[in-house]
Amino acid sequence: MESPVINLGDSLDHQARSMLEWPDEFIAMLKPRLLALHSGAALAPADLAELNEYGILQAQTGKITVFGTYLLGVVVQEGWEEADDEFMSLLKGLKGKAILDVGGNTGWSLRHMPASPDEAIIIDVDARSLVLGYRWARQEQRRIQFELGCAEKLPFADSRFDCVICRNAITYMHQRTAIREMCRVLKPQGTIYLRFERIWFDIRKLLHATSLRSFCGHLRDLFWGLCQAVTGWQMVPDNAIQDRNRGGVPNTFFYRCGRTFGTLPQYKVLLKRGGCSAVEVLVPRKVARCLGIPTQHCLIARKVDRADS
Numbered sequence: 001m002e003s004p005v006i007n008l009g010d011s012l013d014h015q016a017r018s019m020l021e022w023p024d025e026f027i028a029m030l031k032p033r034l035l036a037l038h039s040g041a042a043l044a045p046a047d048l049a050e051l052n053e054y055g056i057l058q059a060q061t062g063k064i065t066v067f068g069t070y071l072l073g074v075v076v077q078e079g080w081e082e083a084d085d086e087f088m089s090l091l092k093g094l095k096g097k098a099i100l101d102v103g104g105n106t107g108w109s110l111r112h113m114p115a116s117p118d119e120a121i122i123i124d125v126d127a128r129s130l131v132l133g134y135r136w137a138r139q140e141q142r143r144i145q146f147e148l149g150c151a152e153k154l155p156f157a158d159s160r161f162d163c164v165i166c167r168n169a170i171t172y173m174h175q176r177t178a179i180r181e182m183c184r185v186l187k188p189q190g191t192i193y194l195r196f197e198r199i200w201f202d203i204r205k206l207l208h209a210t211s212l213r214s215f216c217g218h219l220r221d222l223f224w225g226l227c228q229a230v231t232g233w234q235m236v237p238d239n240a241i242q243d244r245n246r247g248g249v250p251n252t253f254f255y256r257c258g259r260t261f262g263t264l265p266q267y268k269v270l271l272k273r274g275g276c277s278a279v280e281v282l283v284p285r286k287v288a289r290c291l292g293i294p295t296q297h298c299l300i301a302r303k304v305d306r307a308d309s
């Protein structure tokens, strides 16, 4: 039987550690139950009692907790990946022996690859999503390594991977550092798949903001995105520093930033600096649009062999 491994290092995330102990049956039923809650369907009293016991529903009010909302977000996000059939066919074509998914969350991508590669590793700063993915991978009998860590300091040797995936995660990272790291760990002739949010993603968020608070947050992200697009300088995002002890970005004087949108020219330059050149730009077929314009792009790049350059 194939079994996954997880490395949470010295993480003190108690919720993540307790999720390691949740019973298998509860883990197996978690997704359908959360989706039922989301759709307003009625759950059996025994199901509700269990969700209550593990902190997903509030005991007194029966309402979903902050932790439950977080888990629901993770499950909904997996659904978006599942709907991305272009990404699925790309995964089918990946013949590499060693694949790394940076910011892979629950590891949906590698858990759904048709053929198990020799080495499949997910790295993410979010311990709880890693634990959830690990528990699902155990039930699905997938040999995957779940690693808690920062994209800005990948704990891997140079030229180790045939393929590096970073899907809808680069805009949460310190991009210059993360792309340098991804290029470093990639083998010559290896492939990088980058799917990222463009400025239109931020504008769409602003147009659909549901509260003044979220409007201000999106405006802040848009401002820092524009700042990066014009000057090349990026405010260090929270995610990049929260795990500073395990890597991250050392400069932390200013760090109040969420996402920073990316642009094709900027990524092409950063990839080139890391020895990679863009080979294909794709507009995902199923992607949200803003004023008719796709909010995301995919960029596929290959690391140039020294002999070719």
Ligand SMILES: C[S@@+](CC[C@H](N)C(=O)[O-])C[C@H]1O[C@@H](n2cnc3c(N)ncnc32)[C@H](O)[C@@H]1O
Pocket: 077, 078, 081, 102, 103, 104, 105, 106, 123, 124, 125, 126, 129, 149, 150, 151, 152, 166, 167, 168, 169, 172, 173, 174, 239, 240
């Ligand atoms: C929007 S989710 C995308 C997840 C998945 N790749 C997908 O396509 O649905 C972004 C992920 O990036 C992770 N992330 C953000 N900043 C990171 C960093 N500095 N290093 C590693 N992972 C990071 C988050 O924890 C989250 O799991």
